Amino acid sequence: MSDRSQPPVLALQGVDVGYPGAPEVLDHATVEVRAGRRIAVLGANGSGKTTLLRTLAGALRPTAGQVLWHGTPLQHSRSRLNEHRQRVQFVGQDPDDQLVSADVRRDVSFGPMNLGLPVPEVRARVEEALALLDLLPLADRPVHHLSYGQRKRVALAGAMAMRPAVMLLDEPTAGVDDVGVRDALDALARLERAGTTVVVSTHDSDLAWAWADDVVLLQQGGIRQGSCAEVMSDADALTASRVAVPAVVRVGAALGLDLLAVDRPRTADDLVGLVHARG
Numbered sequence: 001m002s003d004r005s006q007p008p009v010l011a012l013q014g015v016d017v018g019y020p021g022a023p024e025v026l027d028h029a030t031v032e033v034r035a036g037r038r039i040a041v042l043g044a045n046g047s048g049k050t051t052l053l054r055t056l057a058g059a060l061r062p063t064a065g066q067v068l069w070h071g072t073p074l075q076h077s078r079s080r081l082n083e084h085r086q087r088v089q090f091v092g093q094d095p096d097d098q099l100v101s102a103d104v105r106r107d108v109s110f111g112p113m114n115l116g117l118p119v120p121e122v123r124a125r126v127e128e129a130l131a132l133l134d135l136l137p138l139a140d141r142p143v144h145h146l147s148y149g150q151r152k153r154v155a156l157a158g159a160m161a162m163r164p165a166v167m168l169l170d171e172p173t174a175g176v177d178d179v180g181v182r183d184a185l186d187a188l189a190r191l192e193r194a195g196t197t198v199v200v201s202t203h204d205s206d207l208a209w210a211w212a213d214d215v216v217l218l219q220q221g222g223i224r225q226g227s228c229a230e231v232m233s234d235a236d237a238l239t240a241s242r243v244a245v246p247a248v249v250r251v252g253a254a255l256g257l258d259l260l261a262v263d264r265p266r267t268a269d270d271l272v273g274l275v276h277a278r279g
């Protein structure tokens with residue numbers, strides 16, 4: 001399902017969020033997450049991507065405005081937040097903030113065990129998540145013996161095993177090699193087919209262009225949300241946000257292609273195919 005006319009499953013409505021010393025990271029921010037649409041939250045370092053995702057996850061409490069779950073305001077009480085964190089999983093940039101157990105399999109089991117699920121159900125979810133992220137060969141290894149990229153995969157597997165409705169991933173590709181990025185996106189696509197909506201934060205506009213349906217661009221003084229093609233074709237807005245215009249868009253423009261009017265070429269190979277098709 002990827003219908004932009006659907007009501008959002010998760011939203012921020014006019015939220016203010018800040019910290020001591022950075023009081024207005026989000027200033028009256030409105031963001032909508034619709035079921036089945038891939039959202040990239042795009043912005044430069046320090047623009048507020050992590051803050052936005054943690055607010056959607058319920059980990060930061062707005063000083064104004066609301067976090068909405070299917071239109072209902074989230075109460076930031078312990079019991080409501082526990083419920084919210086089961087349906088909305090946040091995977092942070094640094095896997096070591098998330099990994100808690102001695103070995104990989106136990107770490108991935110941690111969340112589902114805490115839900116109090118029957119043991120066979122926990123086992124099934126864990127084995128599925130390990131397989132999806134190609135972690136079965138590492139399942140009995142101590143987490144602290146793994147590389148950074150492998151630890152990121154373990155953190156992602158732990159969140160997947162929770163089978164959330166919405167997955168919020170903060171810079172999932174930072175520090176991960178090209179094959180690792182492709183494998184993680186493939187695993188996410190399988191999760192999406194099972195009904196999870198995925199939101200990814202990144203400063204990488206090429207990744208956003210290749211992957212996302214919608215983009216939330218963090219700009220000085222506000223947020224702009226729209227379809228990927230609409231937002232990413234606005235070079236002035238990207239430049240003002242200190243984000244590069246995607247390479248495919250730059251080359252497409254140089255070739256005189258209107259990328260809004262054609263079936264969007266997502267990669268260099270797509271663009272080459274399009275050019276060949278047009279002779």
Ligand SMILES: Nc1ncnc2c1ncn2[C@@H]1O[C@H](COP(=O)(O)OP(=O)(O)OP(=O)(O)O)[C@@H](O)[C@H]1O
Pocket residue numbers: 019020021022025043044045046047048049050051052203
């Ligand atoms: N715990 C905190 N205490 C005080 N200020 C903070 C805290 N966390 C973030 N900030 C500030 O809030 C602003 C937004 O930070 P945030 O981490 O949300 O940005 P980001 O876009 O995720 O950055 P990056 O791409 O570097 O990870 C920055 O100015 C940052 O210094």
